[in-house]
Amino acid sequence: xxxxxxxxxxxxxxxxxxxxxxxxxxxxxxxxxxxxxxxxxxxxxxxxxxxxxxxxxxxxxxxxxxxxxx
Numbered sequence: 001x002x003x004x005x006x007x008x009x010x011x012x013x014x015x016x017x018x019x020x021x022x023x024x025x026x027x028x029x030x031x032x033x034x035x036x037x038x039x040x041x042x043x044x045x046x047x048x049x050x051x052x053x054x055x056x057x058x059x060x061x062x063x064x065x066x067x068x069x070x
Contacts, residue, residue: 012057
C-alpha cells in the first residue's frame with residue numbers, strides 16, 4: 001500500500017511535468033521514496049506546479065479514502 005501511494009505521488013509530479021510541456025524521462029521507486037526525472041530543466045514557475053502536484057495527489061487520495069469510511 002505504501003509503495004502504491006508513493007507511486008501515485010510520483011505520478012502527480014509526472015503529470016505536472018507533462019502539463020508544463022516537459023517530457024518525463026523516468027519515474028523511480030525505491031525503499032525510501034521515489035523520484036520523477038525530467039528530460040530537461042524547468043523554470044521556477046514550472047517547478048512550483050511540478051512540486052505541488054505530488055502533495056495534491058496525496059490530498060485527493062486522502063479525500064477519496066475518507067469518503068469510504070463509515
